[in-house]
Amino acid sequence: MNPIRLLTSSELCLCTCFLLVLIYRGWSQLFYDWTVSYSQLAPLGVDKQVIVINGMFPGPVLYASTNDVVNVNIHNNLTEPFLMTWNGVQMRKNSWQDGVQETNCPILPGQNWTYSFQLKDQIGSFFYFPSLLLHKAAGGYGAIHLNNLPIIPIPFPQPYKDYAVLIGDWFNADYRDLRASLENGVFLPHPDGILINGLGPNQARFEFEPSATYMLRISNVGLKTSLNFRIEDHPMLLVETEGSYLIQQYYDSLDIHVGQSYSVLVTAKNQANGKSYYMVASSRFTILEHSGIGVIHYPDAAGDPVGPLPLGPGLSNYNFSIEQARSMRWDLIASAARPNPQGSYHYGTIPITRTLILENNVMVIGSKRRFTINGISFMHSDTPLKLLDYFQLNEESKYAAAAALPSSATSVVDAFYRDFFHIVFQNPLLEVQSWHIDGYNFFVVGMGWGLWDESKKAGYNIVDAVSRSTVQVYPLSWTAILMELDNLGTWNLRSQNAENWYLGQELYIRVKGVWNWLDEQSDISARDEAPIPDNVIKCGRAADL
Template sequence: MNHIRSLASSELYLCTCLLMLIIGRGCSQVLYDWTVSYSQRAPLGVDKQVIAINDIFPGPVLYASTNDVVNVNIHNNLTEPFLMTWNGIQMRKNSWQDGVQETNCPILPGQNWTYSFQLKDQIGSFFYFPSLLLHKAAGGYGAIHVNNVPDVPIPFPQPYKDYAVLIGDWYNVDYRDLRASLENEVFLPPPDGILINGLGPNQARFEFEPGETYRLRISNVGLKTSLNFRIQEHLMLLVETEGSYLVQQYYGSLDIHVGQSYSVLVTAKNQFDGKSYYMVASSRFTILEQSGIAIIHYPDSAGDPVGPLPLGPYLSDYNFSVEQARSMRWNLTSSAARPNPQGSYHYGNISITRTLILENNLMFTGTKRRFTINGVSFMHPDTPLKLLEYFQLNDVFEYYDIIHDRPTATLPSSYTFVIDALYRDFFHIVFQNPLLEVQTWHIDGYNFFVVGMGWGLWDESKKAGYNMVDAVSRSTIQVYPLSWTAIVMELDNLGMWNLRSQYAENWYLGQELYLRVKSALGDDQSAISTGDEAPIPANVIKCGRAANL
């Protein structure tokens, strides 16, 4: 057993890959070498220092397939420490590679580090982005496409082409100035505009061939703005979100909240009329509407589109957004990462281990403004929690589970707090939003089932209306103003996992916590029964109190 625990991560992955190849499940090594650097761009006509990857903004698409081992060597050519996180990727029992502040020491300027992780049983559309120091406000993001293994067919005809579409709000102000504003108690202002694939209005272009079907993988990579996505005179067939195939339905427009990803199929027009068409991503629930605009060209297009943009829902129409979210259903008969149908997992029959009602809010401590979960704002210790745990520097864990399972009337506070859970626990989490703006929440390392949402405060009676049969499984969910959203999830991924607000401002100012998922058995038995968590990487970066250990 000690021999197994001492193997390097790459050796363990190789053993796992060999087993998967023997049983026909596929597995290969995917290698990327990325240099992260500054680059001068002007997406909205104002010159700005952006973060590019291999001098590309947005960064290159990361392509992989189910069960692949992904290796990304990142060279940090910035002047600040850097981390990359993988939004929605369920790396197999390996939070060492998660790329957030409490699982990884940062890559220092002038240095490089290789992320190496195996994908869990997973397919779908996701994205990566920098997780430290508000770097996301300067870019550094890109799409992730996880494809099916050959023996698991996709539940629709193979598209002619597959396009990544990254939409998000954009600030002309330098990210360091935005960061300083947050630290000086100034809220982020409205953005200066909306980008599509890193480009301003009418700059991003997509080529369509008449009669062909295209898969658009759309991700909202912005900081705080919900967006409505639509294409002039083209319907969108929604087929997948964040690793789950959906019951296929046509939509004229889609609300996509911060951190969310969707796949749609769009069939190109078959007639030759010389037209081109607008693709639009417009802000939702804002005082003034802002729009990102791209162009769809056909071979016979005579020029850019003319006339008004296609209309979306009313700017403040929350009911439209809620009803659209409720209309989405998990495709029970389709296979996803495995040959068996998605509906073979009967999540509604699993007993709840623990219920958490997590309420987002705002607090002031003297002159400092912080965002909270159940009255607690997360404070980062001097050493990542993952290293503190590994080297048994456990004094910081005196505050584990300090957070209450429900909102209380106690005074808000700031702590380093961790929720302890056991492998295979089944959590019921209600995100409750008492504020007047939409919130979005994300949990690293997992998908969860979105079983209900409604207005007002949550209470036990709301369980009667839960969807416990075909709720959508995903990793990022919105919570509307003065409302709640309920999820259920099986904790089947050992490690230290980040639960956070996807709003960059809220996350930066403390609206996050960590789930520490541990084996219920002793060390020797857990390695056999659960495969154990991945060992500390041979190339681990050590910092803080662990720097010389």
């Protein structure tokens, strides 16, 4: 007779949390049906073919809650192949649904495909956007709001209303012309302006009731421009970024880099006295300043705001930006998606398995200008990596290690489940870089000017660093992150700057269970990652398999 084994305290805690979720709220199945098509719009007064979803630009908000299963059926009515990716959303062991070029074959024109994935333990503000062929320059993006389970209290009073605020640079040129320019070695031009919720100056309007508190879920959905966001005479209480609650602090303005999302609380004035107020998103670190302008409108307001726009930190004030980033701290008391405090995860005590130093650059490879990581520009094959792995087709891949000469390769980092990575992004260029890792959050433990070296570890924040999925790296500087590889699959690490990504600045992290490494014949197993979807689209060398 086998002896009874008592549960350890950690196992008991996990079981209790799981039972609480089952008792108070099971996950839901959510279904969305989206048609992606073209529409002629003129956000800045110039007609352009814009990508809309169900006729909307931006597209509809995707609402879900922790652990929900999300099903999004996408009909492609464009003239080109299409994929949608879910920026910052962590899918539970299911990179088959990631919607980037090495995880999914594209949805061909006139066809449809259903993404189906379960959310990990996650809350917060995010967004979706098209990942192929520079489609993002034509729109096709929208907000994602992931809500708490009812049993998990939010660390602030319930807002009166939520508003999605999607800000981003906009180019009047057709996305196909911009794409051709990149392929011919020409940088993207300066943007023609900044949009707020797809609208030009003074067109995006937000209705405020006196004394009510609003949550603004702000995302920079642009191609390449860092933005400063502010509201005239309305301080913003920063409460959350990309799934993590923060120590609550007031800011007059926020720098939001490409791909980043923040949630702020704004309390309306007791009496507006017939006034409306400016909302501004202005470009940062650019030669020319562009501003997107929205309107905070009160019931008794006589019209649009008058007078000068509220001042931001200035075009080239890098110190303001880096000090603001360093001022943000993880809230160690608040619970986010689980009934335990965020700070109960002591990331600073976990032994580091591997250190990667990733340096971005721009180089000439085969007479063409390409963006690189450690001298390697990503080269796509005719078949996604996920399918090559699943069907065990031969494909040479190369980890993005330092190369004597720039080259093109399919850059893959192989890793074990539960490895703990230390990644340093080194930026030798004179412009801000923005980096994102699909499927994960990571802890931003340090950033500074100059070259990184081992001595910089002494200044790391190993207690309450912000956990997020997108991070900026300032010119001639470095940013360091720590990340536990707790989500099996093949996940995209990329530049969020659209031209950099399009021209090769990405790699993939392939995370597999330890048992698979012991069996050469078992690269993919239902024990680790979700199985291949029944509706998988096959292409390239896997088309007939």
